Amino acid sequence: NDAHGLEFVVSPTATIDNNTFANNAGLGVTIGVGNDYTNITHNLVYNNEAAGINADSLSFGNITHNTVYNNSHEGLTLLGVTSFLNISCNNFLENNNYWGQVPVGGTMIFEESSNYHFDKNFWSDHSEPDENEDGIVDNPKNLPAGYQDPNPKNQPYNHGLMHILTRPFINNLSFFYSDEILRGIMSVEWNKSKDTWGNDVTHKVYFSNNSGSDWYELSDYTSENIYYWDTTKNDDGLHYRVKIISNSSAGLISQFHWKNDTCIHNYLPVPQFINCAGGEVLWGTILVDWEDVTDSIIEALDLDITYCITMRNNEDDPPSYVGSYWSLEISEYSWNTENVLNSSKILINITASSSDGLISSSVSDYMSVINVVSEPTITSLFRNDxxxxxxxxxxxxxxxxxxxxxxxxxxxxxxxxxxxxxxxxxxxxxxxxxxxxxxxxxxxxxxxxxxxxxxxxxxxxxxxxxxxxxxxYYEDDGPEFIIVIILIISSVVAGGIVFLFFYKRRIEETAEITKKERLNKKKNTKR
Missing domain, CATH: 2.60.40.10 (Immunoglobulins)
Incomplete structure (x- = not known):
């Protein structure tokens, strides 16, 4: 219809039972003033452009065993003063989806002084947890104007009106707001899809890195409603989305994903040295310069980048810091090295920090600082032989x-x-x-x-x-010298002996001659 599906005005004690009100331009069912004791039961109200059921000052009536699904505004709107109205055993499924992306059970109450009695309804946005598995959600369902459903159902009723698999709405607001940043291990949590005919349901998680044009599996099918996504395995990017697809054992499929892009940002580019990267000889005041740390994500999110620079002397034991400066907003620093002792093992470390909490750093190779003439270090290793x-x-x-x-x-x-x-x-x-x-x-x-x-x-x-x-080595020449001396002495002694031998013989020969001469002389005298 171009207006409401059904409009009652001044029709008390009416019964509206076992009808379908769908695809109307206005309300599904509206009950005006003067309709006390009206019962609205076993109806299917869905896909209407306004609220599903609207009741104005309805007293002593019953709204029970209805399935109110996928209406653009609230599933149930209550106006005026009501003495007593019983609202129980209904399925309120994914209503109020006009203004936002996440439909809810959807109830609007405009009068606090009324007496509304809510009990044992199923609300698609409030179906967990049920730790004791008694079929009742462990926490009451809070409603407008201070009302509550004290016993919300964990599973939808099978009224036999329509087979519905509710959508797995993602609870994490990090996947909704475009200025939220995904990083590290992210928990993806969703409301479990419910099958109105009680069939088993499983879920699978997908991601897109191009605003939903392509989707890639993150998980296998699971009966749980949480998945831990390690975003470090994905490239940083601005156009990520997450989608949950639910499958019931009866063959129904439903899905949900936020229609806003969100960002993965795990890595910060490292600072790249322009000078002082290593190998230089530094003295006096030196300009340490490096490239600005930036990328498309930093620019898109308008992140602030600050720098910390530290200078370390690794010749000291333990290494000592010879300079530092924190919270630099520009990518350069003038370092006065005059108070640094000569060293050939100076390292410079530049750390970049982004306003979203990421850190990266770059360390130079060794360089020398020489503010006085360096020593002529002897490199020879002198031995002891x-x-x-x-x-x-x-x-x-x-x-x-x-x-x-x-x-x-x-x-x-x-x-x-x-x-x-x-x-x-x-x-x-x-x-x-x-x-x-x-x-x-x-x-x-x-x-x-x-x-x-x-x-x-x-x-x-x-x-x-x-x-x-x-x-x-002159001490080692001693034995040869002694041998020479001995040889000389030996030669002298030998020569002496020979001389004595011949001298003695000569004397003996001379004595023999003298003796003969005397005998001859004596003979001549006798004659």
Missing amino acids: YTTEDTAEIDWLDSVDVQNRIITYDLYYSSNRGLTWVLIEHDLTDSEYDWPLDQLTEMETNLEIKVCTMIDGVEVCNYRSNEFSVEH
């Missing part, structure tokens, strides 16, 4: 001067743990030197090396090596 026949290779790191002055090096050694130093070489320009150890005296066995950085003839810094030892 050198001899005076060896050459020690001395290597060191070049000193760095941020003023770019000319640097030379002087080399020294000490054999008394640094009490005195002996010059090895001076005015070296390379960071290496080969030192012959045969220059050492026999007393110089335990040594240290010192490299001095010189600028304009003045020592500005130095570095000392570890102590090492050198063995002198």
